[in-house]
Amino acid sequence: MKEETGTKEKLLVAAKEEFMEKGYTATSLRSICKKADVTTGALYFFFQHKEDLFGSLVQKPLEKLYELMKLHYEGELQVLKQGIVEKGDYTENSEAANFIVIYMFQYHDEFKLLLTKSDGSRYENCIDEFVEITQVHYRILADAMSKKYQVERIDDYTLHWFAHLQIFTFSQFITHNVTKEEALVQIKTNF
Amino acid sequence: MKEETGTKEKLLVAAKEEFMEKGYTATSLRSICKKADVTTGALYFFFQHKEDLFGSLVQKPLEKLYELMKLHYEGELQVLKQGIVEKGDYTENSEAANFIVIYMFQYHDEFKLLLTKSDGSRYENCIDEFVEITQVHYRILADAMSKKYQVERIDDYTLHWFAHLQIFTFSQFITHNVTKEEALVQIKTNF
Amino acid sequence: MKEETGTKEKLLVAAKEEFMEKGYTATSLRSICKKADVTTGALYFFFQHKEDLFGSLVQKPLEKLYELMKLHYEGELQVLKQGIVEKGDYTENSEAANFIVIYMFQYHDEFKLLLTKSDGSRYENCIDEFVEITQVHYRILADAMSKKYQVERIDDYTLHWFAHLQIFTFSQFITHNVTKEEALVQIKTNF
Amino acid sequence: MKEETGTKEKLLVAAKEEFMEKGYTATSLRSICKKADVTTGALYFFFQHKEDLFGSLVQKPLEKLYELMKLHYEGELQVLKQGIVEKGDYTENSEAANFIVIYMFQYHDEFKLLLTKSDGSRYENCIDEFVEITQVHYRILADAMSKKYQVERIDDYTLHWFAHLQIFTFSQFITHNVTKEEALVQIKTNF
């Protein structure tokens, strides 16, 4: 039955606002404490570093997203193995993509921080990791295809390009003011 | 007929290296001066701010690129006005795109700074401006098309998406290790 | 019949380890609490200050040693007063010295803390006090001697020197890795 | 023709005073700047670290002393090699010892800092190095002796003891309020 918001929560809220406004590097812990109406020491009671504080906002959604991507990609591989692409399966997987988008919108702020405000922090290259994961997946997919249909191997650059494009598309939803509904339409149209 | 490299040049060279390595915010003017073997005062004789120094590396190529884009887009509009799209014109315009790519590779470092190392500076959102310009152009184009062929107006979001995608494509050439040749092939293929 | 080690004991053990490793100033109470798996508040329930905690480790052995020195020196004075130095008495006193060494080894850690890790605390000059006490004693001894044998008064500096040397010798046993046995041999040889 | 004392000098003077009063760790750079009537930035213009500042006071005398010790010991070895210890040589070497004392008194403050106020800095164990050097020298000396006179090898512990005692003696001159004259008398008497 607590009435007043906990200090940690106040800090997280203030941190989110400040990071969002100024970016990781340009944000000072002081300004966060001030906004949260809390002393420096209090901040350091709850968080180890500046980076830890940023991570506390952003880590979990990030990891969950990795997981969802993995699931999504494994789903696609299942479809591939079954040989025959039936409508139902396809749909199922498409739903996985949907789910990812929905999840990203659920943690819209957090992903915006990751994608546009993490410069200077450990997370500044997280996009590259998304691309990397996707590219690895595409490689498997592409090789299977080229083997099946006896076509030439797709070169790395092209693959990377597709992977990056893919991630770029999803990023756009967050970095620009796209609504969840618009995003879902896009997904349905393009995939 | 100067023999020794001028101080200003040494500073610019050092600045480019440091910014490239650490990014705008994380680079200290001190480190630049040190690398250039020049004193702080000297730096401030030639440049007003940190931002001015960064701008001295990056401003001109950036403006020139804006110009080239304008030209490119005006060219497309000319084609549009003439009503009949003749082969020759089209080629001409395609060559404009080529020229842009070539120009970007000529100032490869500078554009890399702009696209990936300008965080914290006045230029951190330059990509958005590219997109904006492109989008405005697309709007004109699209409206002309939809009027001509009596099709529905293309919504802003889609247009923005196309514009961003366009810019993204060009950015990729610079931010990733794409060679000029590969880039030109891509351009020829996709446009 | 307590089974679990008491909180206070855990704190003392942890404190000893930490102080020994890093010295008084460089050791933080936090690190002690962490090592003892105890909260800050608990520490402050049992101890008033950082210095109080350090004192709790070190005070008693220190005082006891002062006492032993006093005893030792009083013994020597007794011998002096009796005029005739009999073998038995001498031995007795030598045994007092022995006892001191043995006592120091019994609280080896504590004296090591006092002699090498107390910098920044109230105890940082404890060696000087040992020297002071010894010097006072030597003064009495020396004056009696010089009166008895009609020799010149020994000057303060020399006396201080002897006192300091004496204490230095005992310190060495603790600060360097001398075994109790070696120390006792040394004592027997030199005194 | 400067009239006002330079900033660097003011800083060094203030630093010496503060370190002398409170010791390395307990002294804050702020307090030094305040005493020197100089800003923090100024300090960091002249010195890299807190340790660098301390070193600027203390490094040179320390190194010079190492050198003098080396010379002194090499002198003793020369005497040894010549086989016959002639009075003149011995005197010469004794003069080397004298010179060391005189040098130490010349930089009395600096050596006091090193011997009693360097705790927490890189120099906190400098005494041990003195002892080490001396011990190594003694080893050579002792082995030569024991070979020459066919006596048993002196064990490491005893040697270390002598070395430490030696250094202790010299330290005393500085750490206690011994005058240069007293010290020189001591040296003449004991060596």
Added chain:
DNA sequence: TATGAATGAGTCTTCATTCAT
């Protein structure tokens, strides 16, 4: 043109200590 000394606000972080519960 350039020097280099100096500024001073600002950075993250640590710490002994307190106190309501």
Added chain:
DNA sequence: TATGAATGAAGACTCATTCAT
């Protein structure tokens, strides 16, 4: 007995910028 949240001053150090010469 003990918790653990909170304080707030202080720490070393960095930086863009200025200015007399």
